[in-house]
Amino acid sequence: MAKCVLVTGGTGYIGSHTTVELLEAGYEVVIVDNLSNSERFVLKGIRKITGKRVPFHKVDCRDLTRLGHVFARYKFDAVIHFAASKAVGESVEQPLLYYRNNLDSLMNILTLMRAHQVPNLVFSSSCTVYGQAEKLPVSEQTPRREATSPYGNTKHMCEDIIRDSVAAYPEIASIALRYFNPIGAHPSAEIGELPRGVPNNLIPFVTQTAAGIRPVLSVFGDDYNTPDGSCIRDYINVVDLAKAHVVAVKRMTEGKMKARFEIFNIGTGRGVSTLEVVRTFEKVNNLKLNYKIVGRRAGDIEAVWADPTFANEELGWKAEKSLDETLRSAWKWQQHLDGKQ
Ligand code: NAD
Ligand code: WQD
Numbered sequence: 001m002a003k004c005v006l007v008t009g010g011t012g013y014i015g016s017h018t019t020v021e022l023l024e025a026g027y028e029v030v031i032v033d034n035l036s037n038s039e040r041f042v043l044k045g046i047r048k049i050t051g052k053r054v055p056f057h058k059v060d061c062r063d064l065t066r067l068g069h070v071f072a073r074y075k076f077d078a079v080i081h082f083a084a085s086k087a088v089g090e091s092v093e094q095p096l097l098y099y100r101n102n103l104d105s106l107m108n109i110l111t112l113m114r115a116h117q118v119p120n121l122v123f124s125s126s127c128t129v130y131g132q133a134e135k136l137p138v139s140e141q142t143p144r145r146e147a148t149s150p151y152g153n154t155k156h157m158c159e160d161i162i163r164d165s166v167a168a169y170p171e172i173a174s175i176a177l178r179y180f181n182p183i184g185a186h187p188s189a190e191i192g193e194l195p196r197g198v199p200n201n202l203i204p205f206v207t208q209t210a211a212g213i214r215p216v217l218s219v220f221g222d223d224y225n226t227p228d229g230s231c232i233r234d235y236i237n238v239v240d241l242a243k244a245h246v247v248a249v250k251r252m253t254e255g256k257m258k259a260r261f262e263i264f265n266i267g268t269g270r271g272v273s274t275l276e277v278v279r280t281f282e283k284v285n286n287l288k289l290n291y292k293i294v295g296r297r298a299g300d301i302e303a304v305w306a307d308p309t310f311a312n313e314e315l316g317w318k319a320e321k322s323l324d325e326t327l328r329s330a331w332k333w334q335q336h337l338d339g340k341q
Contacts, residue, residue, distance in 0.1 A: 005079070006030050008083035031057070032059045040056075042191060042194075062101065127234070137307040172260075176261070228276070233272060237319065267306025
Protein backbone atom coordinates (compact mmCIF):
# COMPACT_ATOMS: atom_id res chain seq x y z
CA MET A 1 0.00 0.00 0.00
CA ALA A 2 1.22 3.51 -0.80
CA LYS A 3 2.58 5.41 2.17
CA CYS A 4 0.71 8.55 3.13
CA VAL A 5 2.45 11.82 4.03
CA LEU A 6 0.92 14.89 5.67
CA VAL A 7 2.51 17.99 4.18
CA THR A 8 1.87 21.12 6.24
CA GLY A 9 2.47 24.33 4.30
CA GLY A 10 1.97 22.23 1.16
CA THR A 11 0.65 25.07 -1.01
CA GLY A 12 3.77 27.12 -0.21
CA TYR A 13 6.92 27.40 -2.29
CA ILE A 14 8.93 24.41 -1.07
CA GLY A 15 5.87 22.43 0.06
CA SER A 16 4.27 22.46 -3.40
CA HIS A 17 7.47 21.26 -5.11
CA THR A 18 7.88 18.54 -2.49
CA THR A 19 4.27 17.44 -2.95
CA VAL A 20 4.96 16.97 -6.66
CA GLU A 21 8.09 14.89 -6.01
CA LEU A 22 6.30 12.77 -3.39
CA LEU A 23 3.41 12.05 -5.77
CA GLU A 24 5.81 11.19 -8.57
CA ALA A 25 7.63 8.79 -6.23
CA GLY A 26 4.33 6.99 -5.50
CA TYR A 27 3.40 8.51 -2.12
CA GLU A 28 -0.07 9.69 -1.19
CA VAL A 29 -0.13 13.26 0.07
CA VAL A 30 -2.55 15.26 2.19
CA ILE A 31 -1.96 19.01 2.40
CA VAL A 32 -2.77 21.27 5.32
CA ASP A 33 -2.24 25.01 4.83
CA ASN A 34 -3.94 28.12 6.19
CA LEU A 35 -3.15 30.01 2.96
CA SER A 36 -1.55 32.82 4.97
CA ASN A 37 1.30 32.96 2.44
CA SER A 38 0.06 30.94 -0.54
CA GLU A 39 -2.82 30.59 -2.95
CA ARG A 40 -5.35 27.83 -3.55
CA PHE A 41 -4.56 27.80 -7.29
CA VAL A 42 -1.23 26.15 -6.48
CA LEU A 43 -3.24 22.93 -6.14
CA LYS A 44 -4.15 23.22 -9.83
CA GLY A 45 -0.46 23.51 -10.75
CA ILE A 46 0.29 20.36 -8.76
CA ARG A 47 -2.55 18.57 -10.55
CA LYS A 48 -1.39 19.72 -13.96
CA ILE A 49 2.10 18.35 -13.38
CA THR A 50 1.17 15.06 -11.72
CA GLY A 51 -2.36 14.38 -12.95
CA LYS A 52 -3.31 13.80 -9.31
CA ARG A 53 -5.76 15.63 -7.09
CA VAL A 54 -4.36 16.12 -3.58
CA PRO A 55 -6.71 16.27 -0.58
CA PHE A 56 -6.44 19.80 0.83
CA HIS A 57 -7.52 21.08 4.25
CA LYS A 58 -7.50 24.79 4.97
CA VAL A 59 -6.45 24.47 8.57
CA ASP A 60 -4.19 26.55 10.77
CA CYS A 61 -1.56 24.41 12.51
CA ARG A 62 -2.01 26.56 15.62
CA ASP A 63 -5.55 25.13 15.89
CA LEU A 64 -4.97 21.85 17.72
CA THR A 65 -8.61 20.74 17.48
CA ARG A 66 -9.01 21.20 13.74
CA LEU A 67 -5.56 19.82 13.03
CA GLY A 68 -6.52 16.83 15.20
CA HIS A 69 -9.50 16.15 12.93
CA VAL A 70 -7.13 15.83 9.99
CA PHE A 71 -4.92 13.38 11.90
CA ALA A 72 -8.03 11.37 12.85
CA ARG A 73 -9.25 11.17 9.27
CA TYR A 74 -6.12 9.64 7.68
CA LYS A 75 -3.44 7.16 8.64
CA PHE A 76 -0.21 9.08 8.09
CA ASP A 77 3.16 7.36 7.86
CA ALA A 78 5.06 10.65 8.10
CA VAL A 79 4.64 14.39 8.42
CA ILE A 80 6.70 17.00 6.56
CA HIS A 81 6.27 20.21 8.49
CA PHE A 82 6.86 23.26 6.27
CA ALA A 83 4.16 25.52 7.73
CA ALA A 84 5.83 28.55 9.29
CA SER A 85 6.21 32.30 8.87
CA LYS A 86 9.53 33.04 7.18
CA ALA A 87 10.14 36.76 6.62
CA VAL A 88 13.19 37.82 8.62
CA GLY A 89 12.35 41.56 8.69
CA GLU A 90 8.72 40.99 9.65
CA SER A 91 9.85 38.73 12.48
CA VAL A 92 11.83 41.61 13.99
CA GLU A 93 8.70 43.78 13.90
CA GLN A 94 6.29 41.09 15.07
CA PRO A 95 8.27 38.62 17.17
CA LEU A 96 5.26 37.22 19.02
CA LEU A 97 3.53 36.35 15.76
CA TYR A 98 6.63 34.40 14.75
CA TYR A 99 7.16 32.64 18.07
CA ARG A 100 3.45 31.81 18.29
CA ASN A 101 3.13 30.54 14.74
CA ASN A 102 6.38 28.63 14.36
CA LEU A 103 6.61 27.15 17.86
CA ASP A 104 2.91 26.40 18.51
CA SER A 105 2.50 24.81 15.07
CA LEU A 106 5.42 22.47 15.67
CA MET A 107 4.29 21.58 19.19
CA ASN A 108 0.80 20.79 17.90
CA ILE A 109 2.26 18.55 15.22
CA LEU A 110 4.40 16.67 17.75
CA THR A 111 1.45 16.31 20.15
CA LEU A 112 -0.79 14.90 17.43
CA MET A 113 1.89 12.61 16.04
CA ARG A 114 2.10 10.98 19.47
CA ALA A 115 -1.67 10.84 19.90
CA HIS A 116 -2.23 9.27 16.47
CA GLN A 117 0.81 7.00 16.26
CA VAL A 118 2.54 8.87 13.44
CA PRO A 119 6.21 8.09 14.00
CA ASN A 120 8.13 10.20 11.48
CA LEU A 121 8.70 13.94 11.14
CA VAL A 122 10.72 15.81 8.54
CA PHE A 123 11.31 19.37 9.68
CA SER A 124 12.26 22.47 7.63
CA SER A 125 15.25 24.00 9.31
CA SER A 126 17.60 26.56 7.87
CA CYS A 127 21.24 27.51 7.41
CA THR A 128 20.26 30.59 9.38
CA VAL A 129 21.12 28.56 12.52
CA TYR A 130 24.84 28.85 11.60
CA GLY A 131 24.89 32.66 11.39
CA GLN A 132 28.31 33.89 10.20
CA ALA A 133 30.42 30.81 10.78
CA GLU A 134 34.12 31.14 11.48
CA LYS A 135 35.00 28.33 9.08
CA LEU A 136 33.46 27.73 5.65
CA PRO A 137 31.83 25.64 4.33
CA VAL A 138 29.60 24.73 7.26
CA SER A 139 29.04 21.10 8.21
CA GLU A 140 26.41 19.79 10.60
CA GLN A 141 29.12 19.88 13.29
CA THR A 142 29.63 23.63 12.86
CA PRO A 143 28.33 25.20 16.07
CA ARG A 144 25.03 27.02 15.85
CA ARG A 145 25.28 30.73 16.58
CA GLU A 146 22.89 32.89 18.51
CA ALA A 147 20.15 33.90 16.09
CA THR A 148 20.12 37.43 14.69
CA SER A 149 16.33 37.54 14.20
CA PRO A 150 13.24 36.12 15.91
CA TYR A 151 12.65 34.07 12.73
CA GLY A 152 16.11 32.54 12.97
CA ASN A 153 15.57 31.95 16.65
CA THR A 154 12.38 29.99 15.95
CA LYS A 155 14.37 27.56 13.77
CA HIS A 156 16.97 27.19 16.53
CA MET A 157 14.25 26.62 19.13
CA CYS A 158 12.26 24.25 16.92
CA GLU A 159 15.34 22.07 16.47
CA ASP A 160 15.71 21.99 20.27
CA ILE A 161 12.03 21.17 20.79
CA ILE A 162 12.37 18.25 18.38
CA ARG A 163 15.62 17.05 19.96
CA ASP A 164 14.08 17.05 23.45
CA SER A 165 10.80 15.48 22.30
CA VAL A 166 12.51 12.68 20.43
CA ALA A 167 14.69 12.01 23.49
CA ALA A 168 11.65 11.79 25.76
CA TYR A 169 9.16 10.02 23.49
CA PRO A 170 10.45 6.82 21.90
CA GLU A 171 7.48 6.61 19.54
CA ILE A 172 8.67 9.55 17.39
CA ALA A 173 11.75 10.23 15.29
CA SER A 174 12.77 13.17 13.13
CA ILE A 175 15.02 14.39 10.37
CA ALA A 176 15.71 18.12 10.25
CA LEU A 177 16.89 19.43 6.89
CA ARG A 178 18.85 22.66 7.06
CA TYR A 179 18.13 24.35 3.75
CA PHE A 180 20.54 26.85 2.29
CA ASN A 181 19.02 29.31 -0.25
CA PRO A 182 16.24 27.61 -2.25
CA ILE A 183 15.64 29.18 -5.66
CA GLY A 184 14.11 28.43 -9.06
CA ALA A 185 10.89 26.74 -10.02
CA HIS A 186 9.52 23.50 -11.40
CA PRO A 187 10.72 23.09 -15.03
CA SER A 188 7.07 23.00 -16.19
CA ALA A 189 6.58 26.54 -14.73
CA GLU A 190 3.27 25.33 -13.29
CA ILE A 191 4.47 26.05 -9.73
CA GLY A 192 7.10 28.39 -8.29
CA GLU A 193 7.73 31.04 -5.68
CA LEU A 194 4.85 33.46 -5.07
CA PRO A 195 6.13 36.44 -3.09
CA ARG A 196 3.52 38.82 -1.72
CA GLY A 197 4.30 42.51 -2.18
CA VAL A 198 7.90 43.63 -2.56
CA PRO A 199 10.12 40.52 -2.45
CA ASN A 200 12.70 40.26 0.33
CA ASN A 201 14.70 37.53 -1.36
CA LEU A 202 17.15 37.99 -4.18
CA ILE A 203 15.73 35.82 -6.97
CA PRO A 204 12.13 37.05 -6.99
CA PHE A 205 13.51 40.60 -6.94
CA VAL A 206 15.75 39.75 -9.89
CA THR A 207 12.94 38.20 -11.94
CA GLN A 208 10.50 41.02 -11.12
CA THR A 209 13.13 43.57 -12.18
CA ALA A 210 13.71 41.70 -15.44
CA ALA A 211 9.93 41.69 -15.98
CA GLY A 212 9.72 45.47 -15.41
CA ILE A 213 7.65 45.14 -12.21
CA ARG A 214 10.52 46.68 -10.21
CA PRO A 215 12.61 49.44 -11.82
CA VAL A 216 15.97 48.42 -10.40
CA LEU A 217 17.59 45.69 -8.33
CA SER A 218 19.65 46.91 -5.39
CA VAL A 219 22.72 44.78 -4.77
CA PHE A 220 23.37 45.09 -1.06
CA GLY A 221 27.07 45.85 -0.70
CA ASP A 222 30.21 45.31 -2.76
CA ASP A 223 32.67 45.90 0.06
CA TYR A 224 32.54 42.50 1.74
CA ASN A 225 35.64 40.41 2.15
CA THR A 226 34.78 38.19 -0.84
CA PRO A 227 36.37 37.92 -4.31
CA ASP A 228 33.97 40.44 -5.94
CA GLY A 229 32.89 42.21 -2.74
CA SER A 230 29.28 40.96 -2.77
CA CYS A 231 27.83 38.37 -0.37
CA ILE A 232 28.13 34.65 -0.98
CA ARG A 233 25.34 32.06 -0.60
CA ASP A 234 24.64 28.46 -1.52
CA TYR A 235 21.71 28.59 -3.97
CA ILE A 236 19.92 25.26 -4.12
CA ASN A 237 17.38 24.38 -6.82
CA VAL A 238 13.95 23.92 -5.25
CA VAL A 239 13.32 20.64 -7.10
CA ASP A 240 16.61 19.22 -5.83
CA LEU A 241 15.58 20.38 -2.35
CA ALA A 242 12.14 18.78 -2.74
CA LYS A 243 13.80 15.47 -3.64
CA ALA A 244 15.80 15.56 -0.40
CA HIS A 245 12.48 15.38 1.46
CA VAL A 246 11.40 12.28 -0.47
CA VAL A 247 14.70 10.61 0.40
CA ALA A 248 14.30 11.61 4.07
CA VAL A 249 10.76 10.17 4.24
CA LYS A 250 11.96 6.96 2.61
CA ARG A 251 14.85 6.65 5.06
CA MET A 252 12.47 7.04 8.01
CA THR A 253 9.67 4.80 6.80
CA GLU A 254 12.14 2.07 5.82
CA GLY A 255 13.75 2.14 9.27
CA LYS A 256 17.17 3.23 7.96
CA MET A 257 17.84 6.02 10.47
CA LYS A 258 21.04 5.70 12.49
CA ALA A 259 19.80 7.99 15.29
CA ARG A 260 16.28 9.07 16.19
CA PHE A 261 17.06 12.70 15.42
CA GLU A 262 19.23 13.37 12.41
CA ILE A 263 20.24 16.68 10.87
CA PHE A 264 21.39 17.21 7.29
CA ASN A 265 22.66 20.23 5.39
CA ILE A 266 20.83 20.56 2.08
CA GLY A 267 22.93 22.68 -0.23
CA THR A 268 25.08 22.39 -3.33
CA GLY A 269 28.44 22.85 -1.65
CA ARG A 270 29.19 25.82 -3.93
CA GLY A 271 29.24 29.42 -2.80
CA VAL A 272 28.01 31.95 -5.38
CA SER A 273 28.15 35.73 -5.04
CA THR A 274 25.22 38.06 -5.56
CA LEU A 275 26.95 39.65 -8.57
CA GLU A 276 27.61 36.19 -10.02
CA VAL A 277 23.87 35.45 -9.73
CA VAL A 278 23.08 38.68 -11.56
CA ARG A 279 25.58 37.98 -14.36
CA THR A 280 24.50 34.34 -14.74
CA PHE A 281 20.83 35.35 -14.86
CA GLU A 282 21.62 37.85 -17.63
CA LYS A 283 23.69 35.33 -19.58
CA VAL A 284 21.35 32.32 -19.48
CA ASN A 285 18.22 34.34 -20.18
CA ASN A 286 19.88 36.62 -22.71
CA LEU A 287 18.76 39.90 -21.16
CA LYS A 288 20.12 42.93 -19.31
CA LEU A 289 19.18 43.48 -15.73
CA ASN A 290 18.94 46.99 -14.34
CA TYR A 291 20.87 46.92 -11.07
CA LYS A 292 22.83 49.25 -8.83
CA ILE A 293 25.19 48.69 -5.94
CA VAL A 294 23.87 50.14 -2.70
CA GLY A 295 24.95 49.89 0.95
CA ARG A 296 24.92 46.70 2.98
CA ARG A 297 21.60 45.35 4.24
CA ALA A 298 21.39 45.26 8.04
CA GLY A 299 21.76 41.75 9.42
CA ASP A 300 23.22 40.20 6.24
CA ILE A 301 25.99 37.75 6.75
CA GLU A 302 29.00 37.94 4.47
CA ALA A 303 29.28 34.38 3.28
CA VAL A 304 27.84 30.94 3.90
CA TRP A 305 27.77 27.74 1.94
CA ALA A 306 27.21 24.11 2.79
CA ASP A 307 29.40 21.14 3.20
CA PRO A 308 26.74 18.65 1.99
CA THR A 309 28.97 15.56 2.38
CA PHE A 310 26.81 14.00 5.11
CA ALA A 311 23.64 14.24 2.98
CA ASN A 312 25.54 13.03 -0.10
CA GLU A 313 26.94 9.98 1.64
CA GLU A 314 24.33 9.10 4.23
CA LEU A 315 21.12 10.08 2.43
CA GLY A 316 22.43 9.30 -1.03
CA TRP A 317 21.12 12.72 -2.09
CA LYS A 318 23.03 15.24 -4.16
CA ALA A 319 22.09 18.57 -5.74
CA GLU A 320 21.99 17.91 -9.47
CA LYS A 321 20.78 21.02 -11.23
CA SER A 322 23.17 23.72 -12.38
CA LEU A 323 22.83 27.41 -11.54
CA ASP A 324 22.23 28.09 -15.25
CA GLU A 325 19.29 25.70 -15.41
CA THR A 326 17.91 26.99 -12.10
CA LEU A 327 18.02 30.64 -13.15
CA ARG A 328 16.38 29.74 -16.46
CA SER A 329 13.54 28.06 -14.54
CA ALA A 330 13.13 31.15 -12.32
CA TRP A 331 12.70 33.39 -15.38
CA LYS A 332 10.34 30.95 -17.09
CA TRP A 333 8.16 30.95 -13.95
CA GLN A 334 8.12 34.76 -13.81
CA GLN A 335 6.99 34.90 -17.45
CA HIS A 336 4.30 32.31 -16.77
CA LEU A 337 3.05 34.45 -13.87
CA ASP A 338 3.06 37.60 -16.01
CA GLY A 339 0.98 35.78 -18.58
CA LYS A 340 -1.61 35.00 -15.92
CA GLN A 341 -1.81 38.51 -14.47
P1 NAD B 1 6.10 29.61 2.10
O1 NAD B 1 5.64 30.78 2.88
O2 NAD B 1 6.00 29.64 0.63
O3 NAD B 1 5.36 28.29 2.62
C1 NAD B 1 4.91 28.13 3.95
C2 NAD B 1 3.45 27.74 3.88
O4 NAD B 1 2.97 27.53 5.22
C3 NAD B 1 2.57 28.81 3.25
O5 NAD B 1 1.77 28.21 2.25
C4 NAD B 1 1.71 29.34 4.41
O6 NAD B 1 0.42 29.70 3.97
C5 NAD B 1 1.69 28.13 5.33
N1 NAD B 1 1.51 28.44 6.76
C6 NAD B 1 2.17 29.34 7.51
N2 NAD B 1 1.73 29.28 8.78
C7 NAD B 1 0.78 28.32 8.82
C8 NAD B 1 -0.04 27.78 9.84
N3 NAD B 1 -0.02 28.25 11.09
N4 NAD B 1 -0.90 26.79 9.53
C9 NAD B 1 -0.99 26.30 8.26
N5 NAD B 1 -0.23 26.77 7.25
C10 NAD B 1 0.65 27.77 7.53
O7 NAD B 1 7.61 29.31 2.56
P2 NAD B 1 8.67 28.30 1.96
O8 NAD B 1 9.76 29.10 1.37
O9 NAD B 1 8.02 27.25 1.18
O10 NAD B 1 9.24 27.69 3.32
C11 NAD B 1 8.80 26.46 3.83
C12 NAD B 1 9.56 26.16 5.12
O11 NAD B 1 10.95 26.14 4.84
C13 NAD B 1 9.36 27.17 6.22
O12 NAD B 1 9.34 26.49 7.46
C14 NAD B 1 10.59 28.04 6.12
O13 NAD B 1 10.91 28.64 7.35
C15 NAD B 1 11.63 27.01 5.73
N6 NAD B 1 12.80 27.56 5.03
C16 NAD B 1 12.62 28.34 3.92
C17 NAD B 1 13.71 28.88 3.29
C18 NAD B 1 13.56 29.78 2.09
O14 NAD B 1 14.48 30.53 1.78
N7 NAD B 1 12.43 29.73 1.37
C19 NAD B 1 15.01 28.59 3.75
C20 NAD B 1 15.16 27.79 4.87
C21 NAD B 1 14.04 27.28 5.52
C1 WQD C 1 20.56 36.56 -0.75
C2 WQD C 1 21.70 37.53 -1.08
C3 WQD C 1 21.52 39.70 -0.05
C4 WQD C 1 17.90 40.92 -2.14
C5 WQD C 1 17.21 34.56 3.82
C6 WQD C 1 16.97 34.30 5.28
C7 WQD C 1 17.46 32.94 5.65
C8 WQD C 1 16.89 31.86 4.72
C9 WQD C 1 17.06 32.22 3.28
C10 WQD C 1 14.91 30.90 5.69
C11 WQD C 1 22.15 38.33 0.14
C12 WQD C 1 21.41 39.80 -1.56
C13 WQD C 1 19.00 40.20 -1.71
C14 WQD C 1 18.12 42.11 -2.89
C15 WQD C 1 20.49 41.74 -2.74
N1 WQD C 1 15.48 31.70 4.89
N2 WQD C 1 20.26 40.59 -2.01
N3 WQD C 1 19.41 42.46 -3.17
O1 WQD C 1 19.48 36.76 3.22
O2 WQD C 1 20.68 34.69 2.36
O3 WQD C 1 18.59 34.45 3.57
O4 WQD C 1 16.55 33.53 3.05
O5 WQD C 1 15.34 30.22 6.56
O6 WQD C 1 17.08 32.71 6.97
O7 WQD C 1 17.67 35.28 6.03
O8 WQD C 1 18.53 35.40 1.29
O9 WQD C 1 17.53 35.97 -0.89
O10 WQD C 1 17.34 37.63 1.00
O11 WQD C 1 19.55 37.25 -0.06
O12 WQD C 1 21.62 42.12 -3.00
O13 WQD C 1 17.17 42.82 -3.28
O14 WQD C 1 21.22 38.49 -2.01
O15 WQD C 1 22.28 40.74 0.46
O16 WQD C 1 23.53 38.44 0.06
P1 WQD C 1 19.41 35.42 2.65
P2 WQD C 1 18.13 36.59 0.32
